[in-house]
Amino acid sequence: MDYQAIEFxxxxxxxxxxxxxxxxxxxxSFLFQAFVQPNVRTLAQQALAAQLDDHxxxxxxxxxxxxxxxxxxxxxxxxxxxxxxWLRKYYPPGNDEPHYDITPATERAIDWLSGLTQRQFIxxxxxxxxxxxxxxxxxxxxxxxxxxxxxxxxxxRAKIDAEIRRxxxxxxxxxxxxxIKDRFLQMAATARGLLSDFREVEQNFRNLDxxxxxxxxxxxxxxGALLHDILGQRDAITDSDxxxxxxxxxxxxxxxxxxxxxxxxxxxxxxxxPVKELAPDPRLLRIHYDWLEAGEVAQxxxxxxxxxxxxxxxxxxxxxxxxxxxxxxxxxxxxxxxRHQPPxxxxxxxxxxxxDLDLTLDRPLFTPPFKPTLDxxxxxxxxxxxxxxALFEQIRIDKARLAANVRRALQIRNQITLAELVREHPLExxxxxxxxxxxxxxxxxxAVIDDDHTQHLHWTDAAGITREAVLPQVIFxxxxxxx
Numbered sequence: 001m002d003y004q005a006i007e008f009x010x011x012x013x014x015x016x017x018x019x020x021x022x023x024x025x026x027x028x029s030f031l032f033q034a035f036v037q038p039n040v041r042t043l044a045q046q047a048l049a050a051q052l053d054d055h056x057x058x059x060x061x062x063x064x065x066x067x068x069x070x071x072x073x074x075x076x077x078x079x080x081x082x083x084x085x086w087l088r089k090y091y092p093p094g095n096d097e098p099h100y101d102i103t104p105a106t107e108r109a110i111d112w113l114s115g116l117t118q119r120q121f122i123x124x125x126x127x128x129x130x131x132x133x134x135x136x137x138x139x140x141x142x143x144x145x146x147x148x149x150x151x152x153x154x155x156x157r158a159k160i161d162a163e164i165r166r167x168x169x170x171x172x173x174x175x176x177x178x179x180i181k182d183r184f185l186q187m188a189a190t191a192r193g194l195l196s197d198f199r200e201v202e203q204n205f206r207n208l209d210x211x212x213x214x215x216x217x218x219x220x221x222x223x224g225a226l227l228h229d230i231l232g233q234r235d236a237i238t239d240s241d242x243x244x245x246x247x248x249x250x251x252x253x254x255x256x257x258x259x260x261x262x263x264x265x266x267x268x269x270x271x272x273x274p275v276k277e278l279a280p281d282p283r284l285l286r287i288h289y290d291w292l293e294a295g296e297v298a299q300x301x302x303x304x305x306x307x308x309x310x311x312x313x314x315x316x317x318x319x320x321x322x323x324x325x326x327x328x329x330x331x332x333x334x335x336x337x338x339r340h341q342p343p344x345x346x347x348x349x350x351x352x353x354x355x356d357l358d359l360t361l362d363r364p365l366f367t368p369p370f371k372p373t374l375d376x377x378x379x380x381x382x383x384x385x386x387x388x389x390a391l392f393e394q395i396r397i398d399k400a401r402l403a404a405n406v407r408r409a410l411q412i413r414n415q416i417t418l419a420e421l422v423r424e425h426p427l428e429x430x431x432x433x434x435x436x437x438x439x440x441x442x443x444x445x446x447a448v449i450d451d452d453h454t455q456h457l458h459w460t461d462a463a464g465i466t467r468e469a470v471l472p473q474v475i476f477x478x479x480x481x482x483x
Contacts, residue, residue, distance in 0.1 A: 014085035014105035042101045177274040410478045418474035427459040446479040
């Protein structure tokens with residue numbers, strides 16, 4: 001907060017301009033009564049102008065008749081001008097009557113002025129308990145030691161058990177009137193403040209929407225670059241701390257069970273005698289519906305941003321198609337002009353009329369022929385001496401012998417694991433024989449291959465080295481005949 005920053009705020013920020021305006025008492029008092037005090041989100045032009053006419057009439061009677069010479073609609077248009085920014089004038093979808101809503105800067109200025117007045121009741125206990133509870137949630141939510149978390153939960157459970165015993169013994173600890181009033185006033189202030197948070201989030205998306213429209217109107221580069229820039233800004237707002245908090249709050253509020261619970265809690269609190277003494281605004285009973293309405297406005301702002309991008313893409317596609325058709329007509333016109341005097345040389349040449357696509361997934365797998373074709377050509381003996389030792393070193397796995405081992409093992413038991421089978425019949429050909437056992441298990445309907453459990457198998461190869469394999473647990477079972 002240096003001198004230049006404060007000077008810039010004084011010249012540009014709508015809240016500061018409102019506080020320094022000549023008719024600031026008129027503007028603040030009316031907007032407070034029209035929007036903030038009744039928790040009204042938006043008002044139509046005729047309804048708001050009628051309220052302003054009544055407000056001006058009472059002020060002229062109390063002060064003097066020539067104090068505010070303009071009409072109500074003129075004041076509203078003046079307050080909604082871009083150079084002031086105290087009201088937002090817009091047209092809702094499907095409605096040709098303009099509506100008004102206060103801006104976040106105006107609401108911030110009104111809240112600051114409200115805090116200057118002397119409050120009759122200043123609650124400190126509830127706010128102190130809120131501070132402790134928030135700190136406790138932060139510490140417990142970031143604790144990495146499971147023992148410490150379990151200890152904290154056990155401590156909370158011990159307190160709850162002790163309170164249950166006291167209640168069963170007839171010791172009911174009730175809040176006094178001061179504590180009830182303290183907590184209710186804090187709840188009411190927090191509930192009203194949530195509407196300001198909704199206006200802040202909506203204002204951010206509305207600023208992005210206006211920036212998108214300006215960028216589209218002046219953009220001359222590729223569509224991909226523009227979409228990358230716009231979607232990056234939208235993701236930056238959505239993924240910010242404010243956007244994440246708004247999304248979590250919206251998901252919490254959209255739960256029907258939470259709405260019913262909140263309605264029941266509000267009704268129970270309003271029925272308390274100390275709360276009735278405060279004469280609370282009955283509109284607080286419907287505060288969660290005001291939250292829903294404000295949240296829907298923010299969601300519609302995001303939807304308008306998506307629609308704007310969709311229209312931009314459609315317009316660009318139409319312009320590109322129009323350009324293509326124009327080029328085609330130029331080619332046809334040129335062909336008509338030279339049809340009686342065709343050129344001697346080729347006019348245009350194409351290497352290929354269509355690309356040659358060779359997709360990997362279009363290539364079929366090898367399928368062995370049902371009947372092999374034998375070539376009866378006689379191989380002529382060559383002069384080179386080719387070693388044939390590799391032909392005699394081939395290993396053939398007798399799967400019939402392995403299957404017989406499995407059947408003999410299941411004659412005296414219902415099931416056997418592959419590890420037990422290998423211990424009874426040691427592997428003679430190592431890993432190749434082990435894979436053959438796995439193939440038998442895969443083909444056997446009664447066998448089980450459990451990927452969640454592993455087994456270790458050991459054998460000794462021809463060189464005398466002990467080998468180990470870790471593979472899913474394989475269980476061969478005796479097939480039960482069904483009646």
